[in-house]
Amino acid sequence: MKLENKVAIITGGAGGIGRGISLAMAKEGAKLAIVDINEEAGAKTLADVSEFTEAIFINKDISNQDNVKAIVAQTVEHFGHLDILVNNAHASRQVPFMEQTQEIMDLSFNTGFYPTFHFMQAAYPQLKANKGKVINFASGSGLTGKANQTSYAAAKEAIRAISRVAANEWGADGINVNLISPIALTEGVVAWSKARPEQYEQMVNGIPLRTLGDPESDIGRVAVFLASEDSDYITGQTIMVDGGSIMLR
Numbered sequence: 001m002k003l004e005n006k007v008a009i010i011t012g013g014a015g016g017i018g019r020g021i022s023l024a025m026a027k028e029g030a031k032l033a034i035v036d037i038n039e040e041a042g043a044k045t046l047a048d049v050s051e052f053t054e055a056i057f058i059n060k061d062i063s064n065q066d067n068v069k070a071i072v073a074q075t076v077e078h079f080g081h082l083d084i085l086v087n088n089a090h091a092s093r094q095v096p097f098m099e100q101t102q103e104i105m106d107l108s109f110n111t112g113f114y115p116t117f118h119f120m121q122a123a124y125p126q127l128k129a130n131k132g133k134v135i136n137f138a139s140g141s142g143l144t145g146k147a148n149q150t151s152y153a154a155a156k157e158a159i160r161a162i163s164r165v166a167a168n169e170w171g172a173d174g175i176n177v178n179l180i181s182p183i184a185l186t187e188g189v190v191a192w193s194k195a196r197p198e199q200y201e202q203m204v205n206g207i208p209l210r211t212l213g214d215p216e217s218d219i220g221r222v223a224v225f226l227a228s229e230d231s232d233y234i235t236g237q238t239i240m241v242d243g244g245s246i247m248l249r
């Protein structure tokens with residue numbers, strides 16, 4: 001049990017990659033605060049992880065800063081401490097650069113960048129007290145500047161920037177801050193693959209390992225590594241968990 005007696009907050013922990021991380025961490029003994037706006041998915045993931053660990057589901061929108069503070073407080077009150085922060089949730093819309101609006105920018109920054117920043121600030125006292133671990137989420141779209149991803153790429157690279165700054169500042173506290181840049185077969189990708197099978201096949205052929213990652217066994221297991229003492233000497237890094245997609249281009 002690599003995460004026994006550890007407590008983790010996982011944003012967007014009910015669906016997609018977040019659900020995979022919830023399951024992988026639960027199986028390693030971490031106690032979980034699963035945060036998500038999707039109540040139905042939250043109830044299902046809570047039931048599934050409860051087979052392995054103690055967990056709570058917090059049905060709150062993380063784009064609200066007061067909610068972020070309340071989520072951290074509720075988690076610490078319930079479990080007594082907080083050791084691992086996974087800033088996974090992020091919503092965005094894809095449109096060409098010239099069609100970007102303030103509203104589309106706000107969606108990406110308010111669900112991705114600001115919650116990551118606010119959670120890191122709110123969790124810091126606990127992370128400092130417990131030599132905690134922060135796992136943030138990057139994307140190949142940000143690293144490569146993928147077309148139609150202005151707001152998403154901007155927010156993702158901003159998340160990478162503050163992660164490096166925090167890793168520098170918090171290294172002395174024994175806090176590790178790293179990022180995962182994933183590619184995973186989530187429920188959303190499955191639906192898209194059925195609607196556009198040719199585009200999906202083209203995408204898979206573009207991945208050196210010729211397959212999408214599994215949310216639990218591929219992405220979740222790397223999150224377990226980054227949350228465990230096995231990664232104590234790694235900080236400020238973006239770990240590419242994408243079948244070789246970006247760095248082998």
Ligand SMILES: NC(=O)c1ccc[n+]([C@@H]2O[C@H](COP(=O)([O-])OP(=O)(O)OC[C@H]3O[C@@H](n4cnc5c(N)ncnc54)[C@H](O)[C@@H]3O)[C@@H](O)[C@H]2O)c1
Nearest residue numbers: 012015016017036037038061062088089090137139183184
């Ligand atoms: N899936 C991929 O291949 C891929 C590729 C690159 C990067 N990423 C990144 O990985 C992370 C997870 O991606 P995913 O594909 O699993 O996403 P997803 O959209 O499938 O799941 C996100 C989860 O976050 C929740 N959520 C959304 N907005 C929220 C809010 N305001 N408050 C609380 N919960 C909210 C959703 O309900 C959902 O359960 C994201 O940061 C994403 O940008 C994913």
